[in-house]
Amino acid sequence: MAGTFIDVELTDEARDDAQLAQELEDTCPVDIFANREGRTEIVEENLDECVLCEMCVVAAPPGAVRVLKLYDDTSLER
Amino acid sequence: MRFFEYEAREIVKQAGIPVTDFGFATSADQAREIAERIDGATVIKSQVLTGGRMKAGGVQFAETVDEAAEHAEAILKLEINDHVPRGVLVDPRAELEHEYYAGVVWDGIRKQPVMLFSDMGGIDIEEVAEKHPDHVGRAHFSTLRPLSDFQAKEVIAATGVTGRPLTRITPILTRLAELFLERDMTLAEINPLGELADGSFVALDAHMDMETEARPRHKKLLEDLGVGSEETRQARESTEFELAGEEVDAMDHRGVAGNVTEFDGNLGLVIGAGGGSLTLFDAVRAHGGDPANYCEIGGNPSVRKAAGLAKLVLEKPGVDKIAVMMSIVSNTRVDIVARGVVKACLELGYDPAEKIAIFRVPGAWEEEGFKILDHYGVEYTDRSVSMHEAARRAVEKIPSSA
Amino acid sequence: MSILLDENTPFIVQGITGREAVSLTRECLDYGAGAQVVGGVTPGRLGRQVHGVPVFDTVEQAVEHHGGPIQGSVVTVPPAFTKDAVLEAIEHGVELIVIVTERIPRRDTAQMVERANEKGARIIGPNCLGVIVPDVIKMGGIGGPAQDASKAYTPGPVGVISRSGGMTTEMSSTLTAAGLGQSTAVSIGGDAIIGSSYAELMPLFEADDQTEAIVIYTEPGGRMEAELAEWVRENDSRLPIVAFMAGRFMDEMPGMSFGHAGTIVEGKEDTAAEKIARLGEAGIQVAEEISEIPDLVKQKMGATA
Numbered sequence: 035m036a037g038t039f040i041d042v043e044l045t046d047e048a049r050d051d052a053q054l055a056q057e058l059e060d061t062c063p064v065d066i067f068a069n070r071e072g073r074t075e076i077v078e079e080n081l082d083e084c085v086l087c088e089m090c091v092v093a094a095p096p097g098a099v100r101v102l103k104l105y106d107d108t109s110l111e112r
Numbered sequence: 113m114r115f116f117e118y119e120a121r122e123i124v125k126q127a128g129i130p131v132t133d134f135g136f137a138t139s140a141d142q143a144r145e146i147a148e149r150i151d152g153a154t155v156i157k158s159q160v161l162t163g164g165r166m167k168a169g170g171v172q173f174a175e176t177v178d179e180a181a182e183h184a185e186a187i188l189k190l191e192i193n194d195h196v197p198r199g200v201l202v203d204p205r206a207e208l209e210h211e212y213y214a215g216v217v218w219d220g221i222r223k224q225p226v227m228l229f230s231d232m233g234g235i236d237i238e239e240v241a242e243k244h245p246d247h248v249g250r251a252h253f254s255t256l257r258p259l260s261d262f263q264a265k266e267v268i269a270a271t272g273v274t275g276r277p278l279t280r281i282t283p284i285l286t287r288l289a290e291l292f293l294e295r296d297m298t299l300a301e302i303n304p305l306g307e308l309a310d311g312s313f314v315a316l317d318a319h320m321d322m323e324t325e326a327r328p329r330h331k332k333l334l335e336d337l338g339v340g341s342e343e344t345r346q347a348r349e350s351t352e353f354e355l356a357g358e359e360v361d362a363m364d365h366r367g368v369a370g371n372v373t374e375f376d377g378n379l380g381l382v383i384g385a386g387g388g389s390l391t392l393f394d395a396v397r398a399h400g401g402d403p404a405n406y407c408e409i410g411g412n413p414s415v416r417k418a419a420g421l422a423k424l425v426l427e428k429p430g431v432d433k434i435a436v437m438m439s440i441v442s443n444t445r446v447d448i449v450a451r452g453v454v455k456a457c458l459e460l461g462y463d464p465a466e467k468i469a470i471f472r473v474p475g476a477w478e479e480e481g482f483k484i485l486d487h488y489g490v491e492y493t494d495r496s497v498s499m500h501e502a503a504r505r506a507v508e509k510i511p512s513s514a
Numbered sequence: 515m516s517i518l519l520d521e522n523t524p525f526i527v528q529g530i531t532g533r534e535a536v537s538l539t540r541e542c543l544d545y546g547a548g549a550q551v552v553g554g555v556t557p558g559r560l561g562r563q564v565h566g567v568p569v570f571d572t573v574e575q576a577v578e579h580h581g582g583p584i585q586g587s588v589v590t591v592p593p594a595f596t597k598d599a600v601l602e603a604i605e606h607g608v609e610l611i612v613i614v615t616e617r618i619p620r621r622d623t624a625q626m627v628e629r630a631n632e633k634g635a636r637i638i639g640p641n642c643l644g645v646i647v648p649d650v651i652k653m654g655g656i657g658g659p660a661q662d663a664s665k666a667y668t669p670g671p672v673g674v675i676s677r678s679g680g681m682t683t684e685m686s687s688t689l690t691a692a693g694l695g696q697s698t699a700v701s702i703g704g705d706a707i708i709g710s711s712y713a714e715l716m717p718l719f720e721a722d723d724q725t726e727a728i729v730i731y732t733e734p735g736g737r738m739e740a741e742l743a744e745w746v747r748e749n750d751s752r753l754p755i756v757a758f759m760a761g762r763f764m765d766e767m768p769g770m771s772f773g774h775a776g777t778i779v780e781g782k783e784d785t786a787a788e789k790i791a792r793l794g795e796a797g798i799q800v801a802e803e804i805s806e807i808p809d810l811v812k813q814k815m816g817a818t819a
């Protein structure tokens with residue numbers, strides 16, 4: 035489920051990348067990503083804490099992670 | 113953090129200053145036991161953190177053990193200025209030759225502690241200082257170098273005290289000054305310091321205030337005295353609403369969303385930071401508004417915490433709308449605060465546009481914050497609208513306070 | 515000109531690896547001409563870098579590396595370690611110490627100040643956001659990120675002194691919007707005992723050619739405003755002063771502290787009403803609202819010109 039203000043989308047490929055899972059867990063300052071046995075899980079209750087730092091977007095391959103701002107229908111991606 | 117008299121006397125005693133053979137009781141039976149041990153006339157004193165207990169009947173004199181128990185029974189039930197006594201202090205009644213005053217406070221201008229002494233004890237020192245300035249001696253002392261007795265001696269001698277009292281009081285004042293620093297007090301006072309018929313001295317009442325920030329350094333002392341870490345010892349006891357505010361602030365360690373104080377108005381305030389909150393609270397009142405609370409947001413709290421605070425205020429009985437206002441923020445983020453207050457409204461089933469009277473938080477990430485507010489139709493302003501003007505607009509939206 | 519510091523003031527950040535300190539360092543490097551942050555100190559972190567600033571274990575190492583005296587230090591270490599950090603800085607010749615840390619007991623502050631006085635150093639704070647010379651340099655988190663600070667602060671004739679960090683920016687922004695820039699703005703801290711009070715900074719502004727008026731933000735608690743009023747009367751200051759007093763509601767609530775630790779009303783002299791009277795007697799105008807400040811300043815500057 036999305037947050038009230040923020041949602042984060044991952045491609046299936048990215049979700050199953052064990053290395054990326056760890057990378058994302060370490061990167062996000064507000065713990066939106068959790069590494070669950072080599073799979074990335076989105077921690078829903080933290081979604082609205084996103085500080086829009088784009089670090090997850092940068093850490094992942096282009097197109098793999100999108101941060102959606104639900105209040106203006108724009109997103110952070112590359 | 114203020115100490116009860118029985119605690120303050122214990123602190124004084126631990127510092128090597130003579131005290132009477134007093135006891136602390138929380139029941140009439142305990143008071144009786146202490147009176148039996150004392151075996152003579154006693155004084156029963158209510159243990160409350162408020163002034164005026166003499167006038168309120170919180171101090172009684174007893175000749176017999178039975179009388180002591182009776183007085184204790186009555187005083188334990190007696191509320192003084194809405195304070196329920198913690199217990200009673202049972203004190204042997206001392207025949208005094210003379211009453212003196214000894215105290216230590218901070219001087220924020222000189223940035224040093226200052227020792228105070230007067231040979232006119234038993235009354236308020238400020239009154240003595242005003243009416244009989246020549247009966248008050250004072251001296252600042254170093255916080256870096258150890259004290260020497262002559263410093264206290266000079267202060268005492270300045271009031272004209274000489275002879276045996278001078279030499280006997282000198283070490284007492286020195287010790288009081290040392291304990292003031294060692295224990296991180298903001299006030300350490302013995303009043304009266306009594307001179308007994310045999311020429312000895314005892315502390316008959318003591319008032320101690322410890323700096324809240326320094327409490328962690330004095331865990332052992334506080335534990336020995338039985339002061340729980342949950343006891344804030346504020347001038348006014350915390351209300352349930354205020355305790356709930358503390359819980360919100362403790363949700364995580366990011367920033368502050370707390371310092372909630374309850375008032376009984378209908379305009380809920382979600383305001384910040386330190387100076388901004390003071391300014392805004394005044395501004396709301398200046399425009400005829402009736403705040404439901406005081407609070408502070410600062411240091412960039414999480415959305416969760418901001419929402420928790422806003423919810424708490426919104427749910428307070430009698431609150432019509434909330435005003436979300438801060439001075440220009442640079443560390444706290446506008447969008448995070450916006451998310452928090454909007455979320456609080458939504459989770460309680462309210463329309464943010466309806467419940468948020470005004471949002472005036474300019475500064476870091478304001479463009480992003482304004483997008484959120486636009487989306488939910490909340491009225492907001494940037495820095496071109498002053499804090500006072502924002503407060504006025506909020507007050508205007510509260511129907512009953514117009 | 516400015517007071518306390520200029521673009522050539524090198525400083526260090528003690529506690530540089532802390533979360534707040536990292537962003538504070540970035541902000542100072544980015545603002546104006548770019549501060550010379552010549553080092554950071556966090557014990558045990560020798561050899562690291564924070565935004566390109568080398569980290570040392572001791573102030574002594576930082577001074578050695580710099581190869582000359584270091585004038586300033588921003589101290590942002592936890593309360594229990596602040597006193598030691600400040601004494602260390604003073605010992606190694608640092609002259610201007612900005613203490614950001616909050617919740618420091620008065621005893622520690624008094625000790626730091628006493629030592630600073632012995633060695634001729636000056637302390638700003640504790641519990642403050644630092645000092646800013648608009649468009650030139652900032653030392654501390656004052657005004658926030660460089661781009662935000664640039665929005666609120668502009669160079670000009672008004673010296674700002676405030677017991678609240680946030681209100682330093684609010685007032686300066688109001689002045690800026692009215693076309694009145696600032697010479698230097700100092701967040702002096704919200705504690706009961708602070709290193710530099712209004713009266714202690716006044717001689718510096720008095721000696722600064724650029725400064726033509728002073729704006730102060732004040733609160734209940736303490737005697738600092740009475741001290742300022744005395745200073746103004748005794749020194750026949752050339753600088754008109756406009757004050758804003760927040761927390762008037764606290765007069766009804768003795769013994770409680772709101773906003774900052776130093777605001778507790780402990781005696782009659784501490785109240786807002788008493789302070790407003792004192793300031794007034796010394797010819798210091800007290801504004802009812804922040805938005806009135808620019809006009810009052812302009813009137814007063816016009817009157818003295």
Ligand code: SF4
Nearest residue numbers: 062084085087088090
């Ligand atoms: S943008 Fe930053 S805060 Fe948001 S999910 Fe990505 S890493 Fe986390």
